[in-house]
Amino acid sequence: MRNKVLSIAALVLAAGLALSLTDLYKVQQGTLVVYTTPALRDLLESLVVPRFHAATGTDVTLVYVSAGEEYNRLRMSGGHPEADLFLHASPLYLEKGFAAGYFLPFQIGRNASVPPNFVSRSVAGGHLWYAFAWSPLAQVYDPQLGATPDLASLDTTFGFPHPLLSNNGIYAVLFFENVSAAAGARALAHTVVQPANARANILGVADGAFDVTLGYEGVTLFYLKQGARVAFDLPVLGGQRFLVPVIFSAGIVKGHPNPMAMDFIDFLYRDEIQSNISRFYFRAVLPGFSDPPGGIPLPEPGTVVLNYDWSQWRTLESTLPKYVVGG
Amino acid sequence: MRWPFRRTALERTIWTVIVWFLFGLFVLGPLATVFAFSFTSSVLSGTGTFTLKWYGQLFSQPGLYGPLIRSFEIAVIVVVFQLLFGTLIAYSTVREKVLGAKTLDTLSNITIAVPSVVVGLALLSFYGPFGPFAAITQFLFGNPLSLTWTLWILVFAHMIETFPYMVRSMAAVLVKLDTHLESAARSLGANRLHVFLTITLPQLKPGLVAGSVLVLSRSIAEFGATIIVVSAVLKTAPIAIFTQAEAGSLELASAYSVVLMLVSFVAYLLMSRWLLRGETIA
Structure with a gap:
């Protein structure tokens, strides 16, 4: 009887171990990690992430701490970063991180449509960052x-x-x-x-x-x-x-673990996203979309x-x- | 033990009031407040009404219930590893199978004294890209290996934090074990493995169960080391509670806390009742 109970307990624990490891491994491999700013919380959580998940099935985890802390977290990672993307309100850390070898150059699909003041300088392989909202x-x-x-x-x-x-x-x-x-x-x-x-x-x-x-x-x-x-x-x-x-720009982390990182950036420039950015009080970078209601009339x-x-x-x-x- | 006071009705009443008041003030009161906040529409407004919406949110949004699942998955992994590792250490020290057994026994308690945040930092330093582990793997395999932000550094953190609970539980049973039964079985021709599986292991059951329950509860509740080493995608429930509280959502943090308390309590009851029918935890 005693041995039977122990055997059942051992089997339950072994099954639990297998299921836990499988699920945790899946979560770790399949989740796109985005370091971002609380200013973008509603835009990302109510618009971008749900639509991206619906379109691709990819889970996205948003990490909100200050830009300086996120940069330091990236530095601590060595060659094994936790984050796939940086979405921030200033390109300073993206420029600094690129110089330190933490970010990759890239080029979005709608490169030609983005006004020049919303794109970084050109480097081999594309650009360091693109703004997706301002x-x-x-x-x-x-x-x-x-x-x-x-x-x-x-x-x-x-x-x-x-x-x-x-x-x-x-x-x-x-x-x-x-x-x-x-x-x-x-x-x-x-x-x-x-x-x-x-x-x-x-x-x-x-x-x-x-x-x-x-x-x-x-x-x-x-x-x-x-x-x-x-x-x-x-x-x-x-x-x-x-x-x-104030330009909200995207950068891609060097050695990023999730292959969907580039797809997420391209997703930010889809019409369905750019046309809805003003609903969350920001302004689209691609021309032809309305400004936020109640915003300062420009130019x-x-x-x-x-x-x-x-x-x-x-x-x-x-x-x-x-x-x-x-x- | 003899009651040190005369048990008059008045003394008993006074003691009852004092003890329950203090227990209520320091233990039950705060926990009951968390329970109440979890059913309040808005704590900060001061005009909250009864609501179940925080529980609704908690169980409908993957980003919110995910950390609860992560917590239990990690706790299960830690229990299994600790059953092997903790038992091995306890067996080795009690039976003095290794040199320095007494020192090892003393050292196995050390993590109770070390602040958990220090444990987290130590792991991050040792297994991080700039630590000895990366240097050793670089030397051995030509490629530095870092465990920063991985599942394994999180499991190691929980193992260190829970290690004394399993070792002490097992040691308490092992010292009382009747070794004559093992000797008798060996003299009748049974090999060491057979003796361990059929004679020793069943007698260790109270220690295994007590250790597992303590490790499970402690792992689910672990915060200090976890917050240093955890990656964003493996966020556990205590970290989620902290995040929600820090973001000003006391109600959601309270709902998390209630679920965590209830599940831990049920797990404790189930494991202890199911596996220890008629026996006491060592």
């Missing part, structure tokens, strides 16, 4: 302040997004460094909190943690739809309005457009640390 950098503020406060004479609390953790912080730094470093220093002096991502940044204004910040139009519209009390406009500095395109006469040369990432990156409070 959103204007927005000055977000407490509506009680009245008109859009001029950043040159800011005299209220500011939320300077963390430049080493958040892509939002990178855009804020680049804006001030390219327009007025003095205004940047002033904004930093008025900073009370450094949010670690674009969503936390807008929420900071909504919950009264600070009065003004630089965030993304798309994320601001998302929270406005949910009833957040914030106002926004293009950044204003010295009486001048600026258009800074706007008299606005200065700032596009960055991301290939100069070392210079861009060298300016980031001085915008860390207490850093």
Whole structure:
């Protein structure tokens, strides 16, 4: 009797072991891992991933931590990366990672249709990154302040997004460094909190943690739809309005384990995706699709457009640390 | 043991109130709150109503119920490996089959004292692309092997964390084992394997069951080492609870927690009742 019970238990455990190993191996091999940003959560979870899964049967796991942390996680992987793709709000880490040998050059199927400011420079094998969506950098503020406060004479609390953790912080730094470093220093002096991502940044204004910040139009519209009390406009500095395109770009990890990685990137440029991006408050990169409802009407006469040369990432990156409070 | 106080009705009442109050404050209260939050529509709003929607979400979305399945799959693998490895170590130390048996016995408890996050970091360092394991495999096979983000580093983490529970459970049974039965069987001509399978192993059953139950529960609950070594696709339930709580979804995190508690409890009951009918856990 005792031996019979032990034999049954051994068989149950052996079956459990076999089933568990098979399933875990299948999950590990069959899942596409995407490192991305919380700003894209709704666009990816409600539109892109379900449709990609329906079209290909591929499971997708989205990993949301800050861009800096994800880059470090990639570095820790050596030649055995966990992630297949990076979908981020700035190409800085893609440029930096390419220089370090972590990303592969590639070319999408609709290469010719993507405007030149939404594609990286050409390298052997294609491009380092392509933008699939964009959103204007927005000055977000407490509506009680009245008109859009001029950043040159800011005299209220500011939320300077963390430049080493958040892509939002990178855009804020680049804006001030390219327009007025003095205004940047002033904004930093008025900073009370450094949010670690674009969503936390807008929420900071909504919950009264600070009065003004630089965030993304798309994320601001998302929270406005949910009833957040914030106002926004293009950044204003010295009486001048600026258009800074925040470009959500895709990069492909070198040694990526999942063969569907390239298919996922191509999927982002399908009409069914590009035509629906504005539903999630971002803007399509391919021409001919509508802008998000409630978004800033563009193009706007008299606005200065700032596009960055991301290939100069070392210079861009060298300016980031001085915008860390207490850093 | 003699009761140190006179059992008057008043004393008994006071002790009952104090003990149950403290137990409620530190154990039952927090667990009951998790239970309540899992049925609340919105905790943060302060105006929550009764709802089952968090459980609905949990069991309808693969991204949410996946970590629960992962947790149990990994726990089963760890139990099987630990039955082999832990038994081997316990048998070797109690029967003093190896040199330094007493030292090994002492060292087998060391992971109880080491913080689990340190265990995770140690594994990541040793088996990672920049650690000794990669260097050794590079030297031996000409190709560095790294276990970072693989299933195996996760299984190793859980094995280290659960190792003392299996060894101690087995050792407790082994020291009480009647070796005369084995000697008698050997003197009647049975070989070592036959003696082990038919005489020793059945007597080890209480230790095997107790060790398995403890390893299963501990593996399902493991967090500290797991969060360091786990890959995104193999995320376990405790990691999912942490992620949800960090994202502000206390209700969903609570629903996860309730399911985890219930399943662990049922597994514990089933294993102990089914396999230990009429016997006590060592």
